[in-house]
Amino acid sequence: MKNLISVEESIIKAVEELNETKVIRLASKALNAGMDPLFLLDLIKEGVKRVGKLYEDQKYFIADLIMAGLIFKEVLELEKMKLKFQRKSNEILGRVIVGTVKGDLHDIGKEIFEGLMKANGFEAIDLGVDVSKEVFTKSVIKYKPDIVALSGVLTSTIDSMKEIVDALVEAGVRNDVKIILGGSHLTKEACDYIGADFYTNDASEGVRLCKQMLGKI
The missing domain is CATH 1.10.1240.10 (Methionine synthase domain)
Structure with missing residues (x-):
């Protein structure tokens, strides 16, 4: 070009x-x-x-x-x-809940990740943006996902992500799911502080990590 x-x-x-x-x-x-x-x-x-x-x-x-x-x-x-973003197979590899956390209205990264997950054989449930810890917790209990994906662009979302993970711990469902974080500002230190399993700054890498978590690669 x-x-x-x-x-x-x-x-x-x-x-x-x-x-x-x-x-x-x-x-x-x-x-x-x-x-x-x-x-x-x-x-x-x-x-x-x-x-x-x-x-x-x-x-x-x-x-x-x-x-x-x-x-x-x-x-x-x-x-x-x-x-x-077309699905390549009818096989369902797993179920993921996706949402942009409380205090953030950005949905670009979430939308890309969700689309790629669906294209790669995952069932994705989108909770939207500005999602509270209560909604995440109720959704995990209701849908019983394999993975919870927390998205956020603003640096302030680190605390929101931690609150969500803590709420899942309090509800007794944290160990039932894998948790992946998505956002350009995230680091390993932030991931450890939040209590998630993985983090990513790239949607394609996020799909690979989700497959890895579920033993699909």
């Missing part, structure tokens, strides 16, 4: 500026030129990350975060993107 670097930055910038029409146009052009769908989603995520930073700096508002999420979902609806 000609001028690849400028195309990449243009996509990120268009997301940051919440220019819906431009994002879809550039994304379609990039996919048709051979850009890997997951690489494109990484660009979209970077743009959304910038939106999140502007929100934290009080330059953007909640409506802008929601708009960024809507743009992302429109990109997922592009034909070449849909092909990437």
Whole structure:
């Protein structure tokens, strides 16, 4: 693709500026030129990350975060993107509960992870965003998942994630599930503090870890 670097930055910038029409146009052009769908989603995520930073700096508002999420979902609806997330087999490898934790409205990483999990043979139950420890606990008891996936972009979500894990311990169901964390700010130290089994900064790696946890690879 000609001028690849400028195309990449243009996509990120268009997301940051919440220019819906431009994002879809550039994304379609990039996919048709051979850009890997997951690489494109990484660009979209970077743009959304910038939106999140502007929100934290009080330059953007909640409506802008929601708009960024809507743009992302429109990109997922592009034909070449849909092909990437098609289920490859009817076999169900396991059940996972996915949700963005209390205090965070970002759902980009969660949506990518959920889509890839479904494409790789998992049943995924999406609890949405800003999900409380009570909802996570009730859902684990109700759905009896193999894995609980906690997503969060804001640094403040580390405490929310820990509260959820502690609530599962208190309810006596922590040892019934594996817990994986997702977010660009996460580290091994944070994972240990929260009490989760694994963490990841990449959705594809998250799928691999989930397969590993269940002995499917």
